[in-house]
Amino acid sequence: MRTRLTELLDIEHPIMLAGMGGVSYHALVAAVSEAGGIGTFGASTMGAGELPQEINALKQLTSKPFGVDLLTAFPGQVEAGIQAVIDGGARIFVAGLGVPREVIDLLHSHNILVGSMAGKVRHAISAVASGCDFVVAQGTEAGGHTGTVATMALVPQVVDAVGATVPVVAAGGLFDGRGLAASLALGADGVWIGTRFIATPEAQAVNGYKEALLGLTEDGTVISRSYTGKTCRVVRNDWTNHFEEHPEELQPFPAQASASARAGVNHLGYPTGTAVDANKEFMPAGQGVGAIHEIIPAGEIVRMMMAEAERSIDRLVSLRR
Numbered sequence: 019m020r021t022r023l024t025e026l027l028d029i030e031h032p033i034m035l036a037g038m039g040g041v042s043y044h045a046l047v048a049a050v051s052e053a054g055g056i057g058t059f060g061a062s063t064m065g066a067g068e069l070p071q072e073i074n075a076l077k078q079l080t081s082k083p084f085g086v087d088l089l090t091a092f093p094g095q096v097e098a099g100i101q102a103v104i105d106g107g108a109r110i111f112v113a114g115l116g117v118p119r120e121v122i123d124l125l126h127s128h129n130i131l132v133g134s135m136a137g138k139v140r141h142a143i144s145a146v147a148s149g150c151d152f153v154v155a156q157g158t159e160a161g162g163h164t165g166t167v168a169t170m171a172l173v174p175q176v177v178d179a180v181g182a183t184v185p186v187v188a189a190g191g192l193f194d195g196r197g198l199a200a201s202l203a204l205g206a207d208g209v210w211i212g213t214r215f216i217a218t219p220e221a222q223a224v225n226g227y228k229e230a231l232l233g234l235t236e237d238g239t240v241i242s243r244s245y246t247g248k249t250c251r252v253v254r255n256d257w258t259n260h261f262e263e264h265p266e267e268l269q270p271f272p273a274q275a276s277a278s279a280r281a282g283v284n285h286l287g288y289p290t291g292t293a294v295d296a297n298k299e300f301m302p303a304g305q306g307v308g309a310i311h312e313i314i315p316a317g318e319i320v321r322m323m324m325a326e327a328e329r330s331i332d333r334l335v336s337l338r339r
Contacts, residue, residue: 019031019032019324019328021185021202021207022185022207023185023207023208024208026131026151026185027056027109027131028083028109029051029055029056029083030054030055031054031055031320031323032198032202032209033054033056033198033208033209033211033323033324034050034055034056034058034154034187034211035051035055035058035211035212035215035316036058036060036087036162036189036210036211036212037058037059037060037085037086037087037112037114038060038161038162038212038216039060039062039063039087039089039286040063040223040285040286040287041060041216041221041222041223042057042060042087042222043059043060043072043222044059044072044073044076044079045075045079045220045221045222046218046220046221046222046316047059047072047076047084048076048079048080048220049218049220049316049317050215050316050320051080051082051083051084052079052080053316053320054324056082056083056084056109056110057076057084057085058084058085058086058087058110058112059072059076059084059087060087061088062087062088062089065287066098069099069102069103070102070105073102073106073107074106083109083110084108084109084110085109085111085133086102086106086108086110087111087112087114088100088111088113089113089114089115089116096113097120097121100121100125103125103130104125104128104130108130109131110130110131111125111130111131111132111133112135113132113133113134113135114135114163115135115248118134119148119149122148122149122150123149126149131151132149132151133150133151133152133153133154133187134150134153135153135154135156136153136154136155136156137156137157137158137164137165137166137167138165138172139172139175139176139179141153142176142180142186145180146183150184151185152184152185152187152207153176153180153184153187154186154187154188154210155172155173155176155177155187155188155189155190156172156189156190157169157170157171157173157188157189157191158190158251159190159191159305159306160189160190160191160212160251161212161213161239161252161303161304162212162250162252162302162304163248163249163250164190164249164250165249166249168190169188169190169191169192173186173201174204174205177204177205177206181205185206185208186205186206186207187206187207187208187209187210188201188206188210189209189210189211189212190304191304191305192209192210192306193214193304193306193309193310194322194323194326195323195325195326195327195328195329196326196327197209197306198323198327198330199327199330199331200330202331211323212302212304213231213303213306213307213310214306214319215316215319216231216303217231217313218313218314218315218316218319219313219315220316221316222287222289222290223290224285224288224290224291224294224299225292225293226296226299227296227299228313229296230253230296230301230303231253231301231307231310232310232311232313234253234303234308234310235308236305236306236307236308236309237305238253238303238307239251239252239253239254239303239304239305239307240254240262242262243261243268243274244257244258244261244274244278245278245284245300246271246274246275247268247269247270247271247272247273247274247275248271250302251303252300252301252303253301253303255301256298257278257283257298257300278300282294282295283295283298283299283300284299285299285300286300
């Protein structure tokens with residue numbers, strides 16, 4: 019399948035692995051890239067020196083393009099990690115929670131494309147005006163830090179605003195090939211998939227995270243500030259319920275993130291197998307989680323999504339009179 023996104027990134031399929039902090043490490047990134055999509059490191063949770071190690075490990079598994087995601091909202095995080103992005107030979111850099119204006123020219127000078135997450139039309143316009151090469155229009159259904167506008171409403175409005183200039187990637191509650199086909203129909207050039215790739219053998223996750231996703235229904239998540247101080251869609255549990263009942267105890271970002279870490283309920287980035295209290299742990303997840311019933315290799319998910327997208331498109335074509 020050829021779209022502007024596949025042409026821009028030199029990939030086979032218009033499927034991007036979301037740069038999920040704590041989850042998207044080398045095994046998962048390599049699996050998605052090797053399958054023909056593009057994997058993106060969630061580097062926001064990585065310690066000093068960890069990203070170069072992860073990139074080296076990735077290159078033992080694949081030679082295909084990959085990306086890195088960092089959060090502009092964390093002071094100094096982009097500046098501290100950008101050299102590793104350049105030295106590691108990333109194809110793309112994606113910024114969450116803001117536009118990385120201070121490094122766009124530097125990245126472009128090293129032939130690295132820049133993308134930005136957008137939860138509103140004005141965010142997408144600002145990103146493109148700053149020089150970003152593509153935008154990810156992320157609806158509120160997405161897991162992790164998210165906004166208030168739904169994917170179905172957001173994507174075509176972002177396409178109308180900036181799609182003539184750059185490719186738009188759809189995100190938020192998407193989990194299969196039907197979502198990819200629908201996104202293409204809305205004018206997007208690809209999809210950014212997060213939660214579905216958590217339930218894979220390659221994903222890094224503390225004990226109980228993947229299993230929790232398999233047991234959830236579509237209404238098993240909640241938008242909460244209880245882990246970071248910013249609106250974040252997560253698995254509903256005792257911790258989120260407490261702060262729904264006691265909002266006066268919430269602290270602003272990033273103090274709340276420090277508070278949840280001190281309380282031992284925020285282990286994103288910890289090694290697979292780390293024991294946690296699953297009734298309180300920070301587990302980002304999107305509303306598509308109700309459709310996840312088994313742990314499947316990431317490469318197989320990519321292939322299944324593409325096959326289902328083709329079937330969906332063929333079905334639409336067959337409806338023509």
